[in-house]
Amino acid sequence: MLDRIKEVMAGAFQIAPEQIPDDADTDNLEAWDSLGHMQLMLALEAEFGVSIPTETMLELLSLQEIESYLKRSATADVL
Amino acid sequence: MRGPISAREAVQRRNVGLAALKERNVARLPRADCFVLSTFNVDLFPPLLSYSLREYGFYGEVEVGMFGQIAQQAMNPASALYAAQPANVVLITAVEDLLAPLFDRPSRFSAEAAADLIGEQLEQLERSIRTILERLPDATCYVVAIGSDRVPSGHVLDPTADARGQRAVERLLHEIRSVGSLSARVVAVDWETHVRSAGTAPYRDPRLWYLGRMRLNPAGLAALGDLVARHVGGFRGAPGKVIALDLDNTLWGGVVGEAGLSGLQLGDDGIGGAFRDFQRELLKLHDAGVLLVAVSKNNADDALEVFDRHSGMILQREHLAGYRINWTDKATNLRELAAELNLGIESFVFLDDNPVEREWIRQGAPEVRVPELPTDPAERPDFLRGLPWFDRIRVTDADVSRAASYMAQRHRKELASAAASFDDFLTSLEQELVIEPVHEGSVGRAAQMAQRTNQFNLTTRRYTAADIERMMHDDAYELYTAAVRDRFGDSGITGMTILRKSDSAAAVEIDTFLLSCRVLGRKVEDAFLSVAAKRAREMGAKHLVGRYAQTAKNAQVASFYVDRGFEMVGEGEFVKDLAGADLDPPPFIDIKVATYA
Numbered sequence: 156m157l158d159r160i161k162e163v164m165a166g167a168f169q170i171a172p173e174q175i176p177d178d179a180d181t182d183n184l185e186a187w188d189s190l191g192h193m194q195l196m197l198a199l200e201a202e203f204g205v206s207i208p209t210e211t212m213l214e215l216l217s218l219q220e221i222e223s224y225l226k227r228s229a230t231a232d233v234l
Numbered sequence: 235m236r237g238p239i240s241a242r243e244a245v246q247r248r249n250v251g252l253a254a255l256k257e258r259n260v261a262r263l264p265r266a267d268c269f270v271l272s273t274f275n276v277d278l279f280p281p282l283l284s285y286s287l288r289e290y291g292f293y294g295e296v297e298v299g300m301f302g303q304i305a306q307q308a309m310n311p312a313s314a315l316y317a318a319q320p321a322n323v324v325l326i327t328a329v330e331d332l333l334a335p336l337f338d339r340p341s342r343f344s345a346e347a348a349a350d351l352i353g354e355q356l357e358q359l360e361r362s363i364r365t366i367l368e369r370l371p372d373a374t375c376y377v378v379a380i381g382s383d384r385v386p387s388g389h390v391l392d393p394t395a396d397a398r399g400q401r402a403v404e405r406l407l408h409e410i411r412s413v414g415s416l417s418a419r420v421v422a423v424d425w426e427t428h429v430r431s432a433g434t435a436p437y438r439d440p441r442l443w444y445l446g447r448m449r450l451n452p453a454g455l456a457a458l459g460d461l462v463a464r465h466v467g468g469f470r471g472a473p474g475k476v477i478a479l480d481l482d483n484t485l486w487g488g489v490v491g492e493a494g495l496s497g498l499q500l501g502d503d504g505i506g507g508a509f510r511d512f513q514r515e516l517l518k519l520h521d522a523g524v525l526l527v528a529v530s531k532n533n534a535d536d537a538l539e540v541f542d543r544h545s546g547m548i549l550q551r552e553h554l555a556g557y558r559i560n561w562t563d564k565a566t567n568l569r570e571l572a573a574e575l576n577l578g579i580e581s582f583v584f585l586d587d588n589p590v591e592r593e594w595i596r597q598g599a600p601e602v603r604v605p606e607l608p609t610d611p612a613e614r615p616d617f618l619r620g621l622p623w624f625d626r627i628r629v630t631d632a633d634v635s636r637a638a639s640y641m642a643q644r645h646r647k648e649l650a651s652a653a654a655s656f657d658d659f660l661t662s663l664e665q666e667l668v669i670e671p672v673h674e675g676s677v678g679r680a681a682q683m684a685q686r687t688n689q690f691n692l693t694t695r696r697y698t699a700a701d702i703e704r705m706m707h708d709d710a711y712e713l714y715t716a717a718v719r720d721r722f723g724d725s726g727i728t729g730m731t732i733l734r735k736s737d738s739a740a741a742v743e744i745d746t747f748l749l750s751c752r753v754l755g756r757k758v759e760d761a762f763l764s765v766a767a768k769r770a771r772e773m774g775a776k777h778l779v780g781r782y783a784q785t786a787k788n789a790q791v792a793s794f795y796v797d798r799g800f801e802m803v804g805e806g807e808f809v810k811d812l813a814g815a816d817l818d819p820p821p822f823i824d825i826k827v828a829t830y831a
Contacts, residue, residue, distance in 0.1 A: 166245070166249065169252060189446070190277050190278070190446075193278070193442065193445065193446055193448075194278065197241065197245075197451070197452060198245055200241065201241045201242045201245055207441075208441075209440075209441040209444055209445065212441060212445060213445070
């Protein structure tokens with residue numbers, strides 16, 4: 156799951172998946188700016204078939220939080 | 235009509251767009267770099283616009299200025315806009331942004347106040363456009379008018395009520411659409427009509443508005459990219475100047491050489507209606523300056539008779555700038571027409587229902603655009619409307635008179651044949667010819683062919699099913715059908731021959747030899763004849779006799795036997811000495827034969 160999210164992040168931020176540490180967040184990953192964040196949220200929706208509410212979009216600011224959210228999501232295409 | 239672009243497709247387009255930008259125009263496409271100024275956030279637009287530009291044959295790098303600052307960027311000579319010195323400026327104006335105060339508190343606006351607001355915004359927009367045109371004398375300015383899905387006061391239902399605010403919104407939208415009149419370098423881009431078939435709902439995402447003031451999601455921006463790129467293409471010049479049209483089953487349903495005038499599908503009802511609408515769309519293009527030419531394998535008289543005498547025809551002879559209705563290959567015909575019209579063959583678009591012909595042109599004249607015409611005629615009018623190669627921003631008087639002047643200039647030139655080897659093409663068809671004796675199950679088809687085949691029919695003997703059955707049981711006759719299959723499909727039984735042993739048994743006569751128009755021009759007739767000759771030899775004959783009976787429709791086979799080494803021994807009588815040189819079958823046709831025991 157983590158690797159799959161990293162692939163999506165890599166596409167959204169236009170960097171290599173290897174450059175994404177497991178503890179990546181908006182503070183420590185330079186490419187993760189506000190525009191990148193928007194791309195990422197939309198790409199996660201397309202990839203995992205989830206619908207992320209506005210408020211949640213503002214909360215998913217790290218790779219770990221994204222993973223927890225997707226795992227909690229009942230409709231997520233996570234398997 | 236296609237549905238909306240999906241979110242997934244938008245992601246793919248972004249990736250492809252970014253990859254193309256990394257390659258930096260290795261394909262050396264003409265450039266169409268753009269600077270975008272919008273009333274709302276379009277930061278996600280650049281790779282999507284680059285993608286669409288590439289689909290239209292351009293390489294374009296796209297820069298986006300800060301949003302909500304069209305006037306500031308236009309008026310400030312030191313702005314990022316002018317620092318970029320772009321060849322193309324794209325202004326994206328959403329009515330909801332320009333009339334924000336009206337949307338925020340409509341009750342504060344009387345009809346006059348709304349009109350004042352509209353006037354102010356319009357004036358500022360026009361001033362911005364004029365300044366841009368002045369400071370960038372080589373640039374083209376594309377102004378996108380984006381309407382609103384809602385009105386300032388939706389609870390007021392009467393569409394013309396001042397309190398509703400709808401008229402103000404529509405008026406401003408209409409005025410923005412009219413900016414094309416400001417200059418030849420200004421192109422108005424109408425988002426509303428373009429997006430109507432898909433609907434605007436798939437392209438809006440309120441979360442993106444609240445998080446980033448984006449009115450369009452990536453799918454919407456992808457659709458906008460297509461729309462802008464289409465206008466860039468239309469402004470730079472429509473690549474399609476000539477439409478080359480097949481006739482049978484393209485302009486009308488049926489084969490005129492077999493069905494006759496009355497057997498064609500061309501009218502207001504049923505599938506004939508689809509063919510008529512197809513012609514209507516072609517006529518519209520003609521009226522806008524696109525030339526129409528006919529390229530068909532037919533007897534010219536049969537085909538032109540449809541134009542002249544069929545009441546269902548929309549297109550008339552006078553709409554054709556030229557035609558080649560003959561039995562020559564179509565690639566050669568297209569080259570001749572290009573020379574005749576004095577236009578590059580790359581400006582031709584070829585429409586033909588037959589996939590074999592389409593493939594021949596793709597190989598033999600690769601500069602020609604050959605779209606995949608839908609198999610179902612009902613889908614073709616929409617398909618034609620959707621082709622992007624005839625786009626132009628406006629229609630000038632010169633466009634309208636062009637078609638007429640070409641009619642006046644018809645003359646013929648000799649030309650070298652199509653570049654590709656004809657034999658290579660025929661080999662690539664992977665044809666298979668299956669020859670079988672006529673049996674109970676194929677009697678009906680054999681009789682039908684005898685009754686209906688007019689053009690490639692050497693003796694035109696109109697045998698009925700009873701006649702065929704009688705001959706089947708007569709030892710003096712052998713009857714065979716020929717079925718053709720190729721890479722594109724199975725044509726079924728499309729040929730028939732009847733061999734008759736003469737009384738002396740030294741000769742076999744070809745009583746009947748016919749093929750459907752559909753399989754001509756591919757040497758199937760040679761393969762079929764070679765089998766007949768082989769069979770005659772097996773039957774012990776020394777000579778093969780061919781006959782030709784001239785009719786109004788079969789002039790094309792008058793020299794069939796002579797061309798294949800037969801000697802003319804009398805009026806319509808030809809003889810081949812079977813002891814002499816063989817009638818070799820063409821090597822690229824796979825022949826399977828079952829004979830009488």
